[in-house]
Amino acid sequence: MQIYLPIAEVSVNAFLLLGLGGMVGILSGMFGVGGGFLMTPLLFFIGIPPAVAVATEANQIVASSFSGVLAHFRRRTVDLKMGTVLLIGGLTGAALGLVLFNYLKSLGQVDLLVKLCYVVFLGIIGGLMFIESLNAIRKSRKTGGTAPKRRQRGWIHAMPFKMRFRTSGLYISVIPPLVVGLFVGVLSAIMGVGGGFIMVPAMIYLLGMPTKVVVGTSLFQIIFVTGFTTMLHATTNYTVDVVLAVLLLIGGVVGAQIGTVIGARMKAEQLRILLAGLVLAVCGKLALDLLLMPGEIYSLGTTGGH
Amino acid sequence: MRVLSLVLLAATLFAPKAVKATEEQVVLGLSRDRVAITANFDGSDILIFGAIKRESPIPSGDPLQVIVAVSGPSAPVLVRRKEKKFGIWVNTDSVLVDAAPSFYAVATSSPFTEVITDTEDLRHKISINRAIRSVGADMNIQNAQEFAEAVVRIRAREGLYSIRENTVAVDEQTLFRTEIDMPANLTEGDYAARIYLTRGGKVISTYQTTIDVQKVGLERFLFNLSRQQPIVYGLLSLAIAIAAGWGASAAFRALRGN
Numbered sequence: 001m002q003i004y005l006p007i008a009e010v011s012v013n014a015f016l017l018l019g020l021g022g023m024v025g026i027l028s029g030m031f032g033v034g035g036g037f038l039m040t041p042l043l044f045f046i047g048i049p050p051a052v053a054v055a056t057e058a059n060q061i062v063a064s065s066f067s068g069v070l071a072h073f074r075r076r077t078v079d080l081k082m083g084t085v086l087l088i089g090g091l092t093g094a095a096l097g098l099v100l101f102n103y104l105k106s107l108g109q110v111d112l113l114v115k116l117c118y119v120v121f122l123g124i125i126g127g128l129m130f131i132e133s134l135n136a137i138r139k140s141r142k143t144g145g146t147a148p149k150r151r152q153r154g155w156i157h158a159m160p161f162k163m164r165f166r167t168s169g170l171y172i173s174v175i176p177p178l179v180v181g182l183f184v185g186v187l188s189a190i191m192g193v194g195g196g197f198i199m200v201p202a203m204i205y206l207l208g209m210p211t212k213v214v215v216g217t218s219l220f221q222i223i224f225v226t227g228f229t230t231m232l233h234a235t236t237n238y239t240v241d242v243v244l245a246v247l248l249l250i251g252g253v254v255g256a257q258i259g260t261v262i263g264a265r266m267k268a269e270q271l272r273i274l275l276a277g278l279v280l281a282v283c284g285k286l287a288l289d290l291l292l293m294p295g296e297i298y299s300l301g302t303t304g305g306h
Numbered sequence: 307m308r309v310l311s312l313v314l315l316a317a318t319l320f321a322p323k324a325v326k327a328t329e330e331q332v333v334l335g336l337s338r339d340r341v342a343i344t345a346n347f348d349g350s351d352i353l354i355f356g357a358i359k360r361e362s363p364i365p366s367g368d369p370l371q372v373i374v375a376v377s378g379p380s381a382p383v384l385v386r387r388k389e390k391k392f393g394i395w396v397n398t399d400s401v402l403v404d405a406a407p408s409f410y411a412v413a414t415s416s417p418f419t420e421v422i423t424d425t426e427d428l429r430h431k432i433s434i435n436r437a438i439r440s441v442g443a444d445m446n447i448q449n450a451q452e453f454a455e456a457v458v459r460i461r462a463r464e465g466l467y468s469i470r471e472n473t474v475a476v477d478e479q480t481l482f483r484t485e486i487d488m489p490a491n492l493t494e495g496d497y498a499a500r501i502y503l504t505r506g507g508k509v510i511s512t513y514q515t516t517i518d519v520q521k522v523g524l525e526r527f528l529f530n531l532s533r534q535q536p537i538v539y540g541l542l543s544l545a546i547a548i549a550a551g552w553g554a555s556a557a558f559r560a561l562r563g564n
Contacts, residue, residue: 002348002490006525007532011348011490059543066551108386108397227544234540238532242543243345249547253554290394297388298456299397 007241008052016046017247021060025255028064030263031275036061036193037122039248041282048244050111054101054192055233055240056248061194061226063249064256065219072216079167079213083220085174086181086199090225093185098232101190108301112290117191119287125197126279133272140269168209168217176207181221189229194222197279330370331359332501332513339515341488341497342522349490352376352517354499355483368506370479371414371421375432375502376486376517378409378466379495380439385453401453405439408493410467413484415474423507430502430509434458434467465489494520 003014020042028035036057043053072078104110161174180202184195199218203209209217234240263271337353354374364370383406386397412432414421422432431437438454461467466489474484496516503511521529532539 001346003345004343004347004490004521004525006521006528009491009493059547062544063547063551063554066548067555068551070552070555108384108400112394112396227547230544230547231537231540234532234543235536238536240532240540240543242528242532242539242546245543246546246550249550253550257554257558292395293390294388294395296456296460297395298453298460299386299388300457300460301384301386 003243003247005048005052005241005244007239008048008056008244010047010049012046012048014247017244018251020046021248021251022255022258023251025064025252025257026259026262027255027275027278028252029256029259029261030266031259031271035064035252037118037191037197037279038282040192041118041286048241049239050114051105051233051237051239052241052244054114054190055230055237056244057192058188058226058229058233059240059242059245060248060252062223062230063245064252065194065223065226067253067256069216069219069223072219075216076167077213078216078220079165079209080220081163082165082168082170082177082207082209082213083217085163085177086184086217086221087224089178089181089183090185090188090221091228093182093187094189094225094229094232095185096182097186097189098229098236100186102236111299114191115286115290117187119283119290121187121191121198122279122283122286125201126276126283128201129272130276130280133269133276137269137273168207168213170207170209172207180206181225184221185225188222188225189232192229194226196222329360329362330503330511332503332511333357333359334501334513334515336499336515336517339517341492341517341519343492343494343520343525344522345524347490347492347525349488350492351485351487353483353485354501355481356501356513358480358482358503364479365505370476371416371504372474372476372482372484373415373421373432373500373502373504374413374474374484374486375437375498375500376409376411376488377407377437377498377500378493378519379497380405380407382406383457385456387453387456403438403454403457406457406461407437408466408495409488409497410434410437410461411470411486411488412468413470413473413486415472415476415482417471418469421507422502422504422509426504426507426509430512432500432502434462434469464491466491488519492519 001014002011004011020039024035024039024042027038039060040053040057043057044050048056069078101110101113104113162171163174164171180199184199184202187193187198188195196218199221200214203214203218204211230240334354334356337351337355341350341352354376358370383403384400385403386400388395389398390396391398412418412434418433427433427436435454435458438457458467474482476482497519499515499517501513502509520526528539531542
């Protein structure tokens with residue numbers, strides 16, 4: 001069944017979108033990531049204009065994160081105070097990111113920026129996760145699992161403006177969470193992702209938050225940042241396609257629930273190594289696009305206005 | 307005397323042709339003059355048919371040929387070219403093509419070069435390359451012409467530009483019909499349908515009408531809302547997302563029975 005998207009102005013198969021939403025939903029349920037980093041490139045691939053894909057994906061992430069955060073609220077694994085601090089940074093970052101996005105769009109470099117961001121961040125995160133989970137598997141085979149070493153956090157403790165975060169059991173400066181939030185906010189506006197795949201490692205390794213509150217807090221923060229991004233794109237670029245978003249999120253929410261069930265039956269290390277492989281595969285594909293000579297070296301764009 | 311005979315000769319030579327040009331006229335029919343883009347729009351076929359009205363018998367000589375050109379609204383297009391820099395492919399040069407139609411289809415009753423001469427094509431801007439206007443190319447950019455060609459190539463690949471030779475059926479030099487299929491990725495606007503009658507490569511009569519392509523229903527509503535009330539539209543998108551997220555969570559909790 002073909003469906004005409006009113007904002008993207010292309011006609012696509014509705015079942016294809018439901019399927020994509022479902023597939024990415026399963027992965028996001030399995031791995032506890034938003035899936036934006038997979039969905040946005042897939043949308044480029046099926047011919048949705050990049051600007052529409054980025055803006056609409058932000059809207060879809062609102063839905064999947066909201067669905068996820070409810071479960072964490074019930075389990076009381078959301079650090080609202082930390083979430084709010086991250087959020088202040090995140091909103092500022094999203095606004096900055098959109099300015100950057102629109103500036104580069106006028107230069108014709110927005111595709112390059114988006115792709116470079118993907119290659120760099122997916123490469124780093126995927127690589128680190130891959131090495132880390134390989135080591136974890138090797139260790140658990142040798143010794144049957146030892147407690148991981150605590151990381152040094154000296155320089156973060158030396159910063160001013162300290163604040164107490166009860167749920168996380170932390171007493172740290174507000175500067176690192178603000179910076180992390182800002183950074184993820186910029187990425188959210190540029191890449192059309194929630195940024196969970198960067199936020200979660202940053203919270204664990206940089207801020208030293210306990211793992212059990214990390215996902216809930218990250219989701220809480222992501223809802224507002226992606227919601228804000230959606231509004232910014234909707235009012236400045238008119239690129240949020242609500243029909244596209246609805247189709248994706250129907251598939252997405254159903255898939256996420258299935259994925260959670262699958263995820264619960266697999267070992268954490270296996271899951272992480274699979275996710276790392278997936279992230280690296282997406283990264284490799286995008287890197288090849290940049291490195292190899294494209295089939296068509298010309299591209300069409302509109303001029304400034306809409 | 308010589309002058310007079312020349313004038314006479316000229317009159318006998320050219321006068322009938324001049325009369326002919328106004329004598330044959332198009333009476334046109336369209337299977338539809340409105341294309342409604344609905345939610346499940348997946349392209350549209352438009353049957354364009356008509357008859358030639360003439361007061362005198364069919365002129366002898368070159369047979370009548372028909373060209374049908376349908377073009378979407380024109381808009382400037384910024385064409386960018388990639389170049390390898392620092393090992394990766396980056397957009398570098400760009401050329402503004404002043405006006406390129408969003409859709410362009412030409413149907414002819416015989417091969418294009420037989421139907422119309424190059425000069426007539428230039429005058430009436432019928433072939434795709436002539437319909438695109440590009441003047442503002444930067445002098446520093448090499449091969450600026452390639453940018454306009456890229457527009458044609460890319461849009462042809464998307465099914466937006468096409469030339470369909472031998473697809474206009476002409477009966478008894480009087481009736482003609484053709485079918486233009488419009489792809490699903492149409493943009494809105496007034497589409498111009500131009501019909502040219504030619505004999506021996508010369509245009510003898512033209513006719514123009516418009517086909518109105520518009521989003522309707524939900525598509526119209528959402529598009530207007532997004533442009534006129536972007537804040538309301540954005541909030542609506544968010545509300546849908548929140549409701550869906552909450553609904554999914556509630557539904558699956560109920561399913562698991564707790």
